[in-house]
Amino acid sequence: MxxxxxxxxxxxxxxxxxxxxxxxxxxxxxxxxxxxxxxxxxxxxxxxxxxxxxxxxxxxxxxxxxxxxxxxxxxxxxxxxxxxxxxxxxxxxxxxxxxxxxxxxxxxxxxxxxxxxxxxxxxxxxxxxxxxxxxxxxxxxxxxxxxxxxxxxxxxxxxxxxxxxxxxxVYGHGGSGVRLFMAMFTDMKEVFYVDQGSAPTSVVxxxxxxxxxxxxxxxxxxxxxxxxxxSNTVTARELATAIAHTACLPLQPLSFDEATSRVGEFMASFLSVENRAxxxxxxxxxGWEPRGPTVMNDIKNGSYSKR
Missing domain, CATH: 3.40.50.720 (NAD(P)-binding Rossmann-like Domain)
Structure with missing residues (x-):
């Protein structure tokens, strides 16, 4: 101690x-x-x-x-x-x-x-x-x-x-950005990703x-x-797909301009920016050793699941 x-x-x-x-x-x-x-x-x-x-x-x-x-x-x-x-x-x-x-x-x-x-x-x-x-x-x-x-x-x-x-x-324990986006998409009654949703992003x-x-x-x-x-290999589309699955919402792509008109430029940029740190x-x-569940598993089957 x-x-x-x-x-x-x-x-x-x-x-x-x-x-x-x-x-x-x-x-x-x-x-x-x-x-x-x-x-x-x-x-x-x-x-x-x-x-x-x-x-x-x-x-x-x-x-x-x-x-x-x-x-x-x-x-x-x-x-x-x-x-x-x-x-x-x-x-x-x-x-x-x-x-x-x-x-x-x-x-x-x-x-x-x-x-x-x-x-x-x-x-x-x-x-x-x-x-x-x-x-x-x-x-x-x-x-x-x-x-x-x-x-x-x-x-x-x-x-x-x-x-x-x-x-x-940053994810886990049912909170942070994942929870905020799930609430936002629930209000919108659908989940979207920007353009092809192919940009990889970083998570912990x-x-x-x-x-x-x-x-x-x-x-x-x-x-x-x-x-x-x-991890820095999960894509925006994969995250959106997992959120849609967990929230039981439809999923669709939006262009950057369409996303901006729906949620503003900052949020549209955040959802489409590439970040492979x-x-x-x-x-x-x-000697850092990350041991938490993967973000995809946590969204689908872990702390964000409605089960």
Whole structure:
């Protein structure tokens, strides 16, 4: 049992709650930022201690980080504000929060593990895998790379900052994007994929993603970036087909323009973008061993099944 103290943002969220659970199981004491009484209750139920504040509660972030041995930053200002907030504002809020956390950790060499996404990288022109050194996308879905780069820049202040790049599809326990899309398609009374639906995408089970955060806290070097990807071969059409099967809905293709008119350009782009990120570095450097069920099996027969 470690007895070390972890301070977390985003612990009441889908991925953060699993990180908190696994950390507590490993003997860490977890304190977690919480904006509401509802989040307080969820955090307590995990076995963690809620600390009242938000991403702009800079004094709280500084104080809690200074008292921690490890900090995990998973909160995203866009959560709950999708379509209501410009992404420039999301970046501004994130930068301010990370700077406050950094003030508490400055000169300590303590681990700060932050959250990014594999979609910051451009697809390989020949359809090959990409890795953490691949070129950044010139036309990203959003400007998340700015938050990642800013956080990694704090390494110069004597902080061991590393980044976990989550894939477009984090799944498991009946939640995350799969559940959101199932609800959206149910409201639409049909499932669609964009164009041919042939673009491969990257996925990871939430339990495996959470494991990687804890491994990074123990083993990552300053400036390290890791793709939390267990598989990168499933296609958009295969995912749509599995969702249609589970939700008992008809399936049809839509052109990009048709999809945009139905769900907006961001969502149409998300459902059609190619992302073949490799998780090899995390496996080889940190000893990460993804063990969760495949996304197709989980949708058809696992946590998303109506059985």
């Amino acid at each position: 470690t007895g070390q103290r972890i301070f977390m943002t985003g612990a009441s969220g889908y991925i953060g709650s699993v990180v908190a659970q696994q950390a507590i199981q490993q003997g860490y004491n977890v304190c977690a930022l919480s904006r509401t009484e509802r989040s307080d209750e969820k955090i307590r139920n995990l076995g963690a201690t809620p600390v009242r504040g938000g991403l702009q509660s800079y004094a709280v972030l500084l104080e809690q980080s200074a008292q921690a041995d490890i900090v995990f930053h998973l909160a995203d200002a866009w959560a709950g504000n999708f379509g209501k907030m410009e992404y420039d504002e999301v970046v501004r809020i994130d930068v301010g929060a990370v700077d406050a956390i950094g003030e508490g950790l400055k000169g300590t060499s303590k681990p700060l593990v932050i959250t990014s996404g594999t979609l910051v990288v451009a697809a390989h022109p020949d359809g090959l895998e990409t890795d953490e050194e691949s070129a950044i996308s010139e036309k990203p879905l959003n400007d998340r790379i700015k938050s990642e780069q800013h956080a990694l820049g704090l390494c110069s202040q004597g902080i061991n900052v590393s980044a976990i790049r989550l894939p477009p599809w 089970h939430v339990d495996d993603a959470a494991q990687l955060y804890l491994l990074a806290a123990k083993k990552a070097q300053p400036g390290d970036i890791f793709n939390a990807v267990s 490799s998780g090899k570095k995390a496996r080889e450097t940190l």
